[in-house]
Amino acid sequence: MKIEFFRHNIGKEDIDRTVEVLHSIFLTTGSVVGELESGLAAYLDVPYAIGVTSCTAALHLCLLAWGIGPGDEVITTPLSFCATANSILHAGARPVFVDVEETTGNIDAALIEPAVTERTKAIMPVHLYGQMCDMKEIRRIADKYNLVVIEDAAHCIEGVRDGIKVGRLGDAACFSFYATKNITSGEGGAITVHDTGKDELLRMLRLHGIDKSAADRYTKKYRHWDMPVLGWKYNMDNIQAALLVGQLKRIDELWERRDALYRRYEDALSPVKGITLTGTVPGSRHACHLFTIRVAGQVAGKERDSVLLELQESGVGVAVNYRPIHLLEYYRKYFGYKEGDFPIAEKIGGETISLPLYPLLRDEEAEYVIRAVMEAVTS
Ligand SMILES: *Cc1c(COP(=O)(O)O)cnc(C)c1O
Numbered sequence: 001m002k003i004e005f006f007r008h009n010i011g012k013e014d015i016d017r018t019v020e021v022l023h024s025i026f027l028t029t030g031s032v033v034g035e036l037e038s039g040l041a042a043y044l045d046v047p048y049a050i051g052v053t054s055c056t057a058a059l060h061l062c063l064l065a066w067g068i069g070p071g072d073e074v075i076t077t078p079l080s081f082c083a084t085a086n087s088i089l090h091a092g093a094r095p096v097f098v099d100v101e102e103t104t105g106n107i108d109a110a111l112i113e114p115a116v117t118e119r120t121k122a123i124m125p126v127h128l129y130g131q132m133c134d135m136k137e138i139r140r141i142a143d144k145y146n147l148v149v150i151e152d153a154a155h156c157i158e159g160v161r162d163g164i165k166v167g168r169l170g171d172a173a174c175f176s177f178y179a180t181k182n183i184t185s186g187e188g189g190a191i192t193v194h195d196t197g198k199d200e201l202l203r204m205l206r207l208h209g210i211d212k213s214a215a216d217r218y219t220k221k222y223r224h225w226d227m228p229v230l231g232w233k234y235n236m237d238n239i240q241a242a243l244l245v246g247q248l249k250r251i252d253e254l255w256e257r258r259d260a261l262y263r264r265y266e267d268a269l270s271p272v273k274g275i276t277l278t279g280t281v282p283g284s285r286h287a288c289h290l291f292t293i294r295v296a297g298q299v300a301g302k303e304r305d306s307v308l309l310e311l312q313e314s315g316v317g318v319a320v321n322y323r324p325i326h327l328l329e330y331y332r333k334y335f336g337y338k339e340g341d342f343p344i345a346e347k348i349g350g351e352t353i354s355l356p357l358y359p360l361l362r363d364e365e366a367e368y369v370i371r372a373v374m375e376a377v378t379s
Helices: 012-025 033-043 055-065 082-090 109-115 134-147 196-205 214-219 240-248 251-269 303-311 328-337 341-349 363-378
Strands: 046-052 073-076 095-099 120-124 148-152 172-176 189-194 275-276 292-296 350-354
Touching: 012 240, 012 350, 033 046, 033 189, 046 196, 055 082, 055 148, 055 172, 055 189, 073 082, 082 120, 082 240, 109 134, 120 134, 134 148, 134 275, 172 292, 189 196, 240 251, 251 275, 251 292, 251 363, 292 341, 303 350, 328 341, 341 350
Parallel strands: 073 095, 073 120, 120 148, 148 172
Antiparallel strands: 046 189, 172 189, 275 292, 292 350
16 A cells, blocks of 8 residues: 555646636736635635745745844744745844744744844744644734734644634734645745735735736736835746635635544544644644654654654655754754754654645545554554
């Protein structure tokens, strides 16, 4: 049996819509991107969504839109994909890591306030694996110190906590449509905001900072454009959007299947000795992006990496989300980080294994994964 770590959910409807775009005259940012943006804004109950080329681009643009740059500090988590902290470096600012909660792996809100300095301008929480951070507390701290909150919601379009959706309490939220995310166009991203001025600024910033898009030039009478600010080349195109429009309509259906698989994994694996599961926050809706187990120390004489290898040998696709950012070579070298700086993130990073979790995963495949895990940690 070979069980892929991930398989996307692009179907005939999505392909047909994309082919339609390819037969049309307009390939770049246009009406299909607009359709995706209004669909995403409606799904999240926010006024504005802006399509970009990646979540990394989304995070970078948000920092620029709020004027964050050299000399500024942004508080974030070390337990994420490097894109989170890299976006802060792209903006010329400095990422300031604080450690995570042992149960969920999310940024520990209690550690944020002590890390605030005169240079702190923003907090960038990551809703890890699809579970929202404590946004109420993060918003409280942000208001107290006049900080911007930019949510990295790459794992978490569908999440809800304390009755609040992603992007509601943050000033901005950033989403990814990368190849293995909950909905995907291979590469792609989006930003949601509440503020009309920021929406307009971000639309300029995603396209060089020019004040008219190609669609404006195409659909309206020609008018000269100007470039009031310096932006980047991060605009989503109609081809990417066409792949996403239908997936967004099915997003809750897709979530339901992942949720069922998540629960099946939880039921089967929580009693297994030697592994721990990521805790879930009661009363919240987990977006179920990733299902992770933790192998603490040695089980059956094996450490995490051996279990990881054994699962692969059984044909089970696996991943590690994540070895902490501060211990990556570049961050060690330029910021002097070392082992022991963020012990909980390091512990999780050394123990975690992600298992296959996607709507096309069949029940018998999930059962095979469960058996493979049990075998790996008992024999
Ligand atoms: C995937 C991911 C990103 C980056 O998304 P891209 O669209 O590939 O730029 C950022 N943060 C987290 C937590 C991610 O998982």
